[in-house]
Amino acid sequence: MENNPRILVVDDEDRIRRLVRMYLEREEYFVDEAEDGEQGLKLALENNYDVILLDLMMPGKDGLEVCKEIREQKATPVIMLTAKGEEANRIQGFEVGTDDYIVKPFSPREVVLRVKALLRRSSSATFVNTNNSSKDMLEFTHLLIDNDAHRVLADGTEVGLTPKEYELLYFLAKAPDKVFDREQLLKEVWKYEFFGDLRTVDTHVKRLREKLNKVSKEAAKMIVTVWGVGYKFEVAND
The missing domain is CATH 1.10.10.10 (Winged helix-like DNA-binding domain superfamily/Winged helix DNA-binding domain)
Incomplete structure (x- = not known):
């Protein structure tokens, strides 16, 4: 269990955090939650996560600001959660370093598949050959x-x-x-x-x-x- 992926879910909607957490924990992932951008940024910088799920529109510090500040210090893979009408913001998200995005409303199973895909890519990219x-x-x-x-x-x-x-x-x-x-x-x-x-x-x-x-x-x-x-x-x- 020590090597199981650690995921951070940052979203101001408690219902979404609980739903995503439930599905990710079924895959035996460790899941931390943050209810706003400030808390999410603090956790992201203090801990080493394998993937961060980050809501775009939040009161206070939004997802774009959080992602930009994370990228100044870390290369942790980030999946942005966005609403359908936020296409321009999604493009901005890629500009500041988002790796992927999921459009709300989404299927929790889609979230799991996206996380798994990103984990596979990250693990293969960081593989070190000792030979x-x-x-x-x-x-x-x-x-x-x-x-x-x-x-x-x-x-x-x-x-x-x-x-x-x-x-x-x-x-x-x-x-x-x-x-x-x-x-x-x-x-x-x-x-x-x-x-x-x-x-x-x-x-x-x-x-x-x-x-x-x-x-x-x-x-x-x-x-x-x-x-x-x-x-x-x-x-x-x-």
């Missing part, structure tokens, strides 16, 4: 991706990425010059077996480029937009 003779590493002129250590170096400087940004970069870099459309990336990187917002991909690509660009403009240029299709990882001939 040094078989390093899982991708090396390019301006970029090094060490998948065993879950590290990215651009021109020798480490780049701090969230789990989802790292997964996206690693997936593209494993197939240089191959073009992937947004639907493919949602399926392969986000593991969506259901419909997802295609702009999820666009916002993550934008953030990934911005982080790489701060360290190496050449590394950032390797993520190329293929207009009308999708994205590819382009290796410079130098």
Whole structure:
């Protein structure tokens, strides 16, 4: 039980917290609750959670503010809970570092499936191989991706990425010059077996480029937009 995932549920509606908690505890997850953004942020920064479920619209500090402040210190995967009419806010959520979102009203079983999918991706991304003779590493002129250590170096400087940004970069870099459309990336990187917002991909690509660009403009240029299709990882001939 010690290694069971620990989940934080932040929502100002007691009914939703109780319902989500009940379904997550059936999966033998440890669940903590917070009834507002301030309390949620405090718990998120003081503890190491595997996933945070974060309501967007709350009195006081809202989900966007909480996610932004979490991202300044931690890369904990975040699933935003939003209402149907908050599409623009969902896009803002991706901009500040949200990994996924669920639209209210939702099925508790969907929440469990989304959490499980995010846990699978996070655990595979942070896996460390102790066998040094078989390093899982991708090396390019301006970029090094060490998948065993879950590290990215651009021109020798480490780049701090969230789990989802790292997964996206690693997936593209494993197939240089191959073009992937947004639907493919949602399926392969986000593991969506259901419909997802295609702009999820666009916002993550934008953030990934911005982080790489701060360290190496050449590394950032390797993520190329293929207009009308999708994205590819382009290796410079130098």
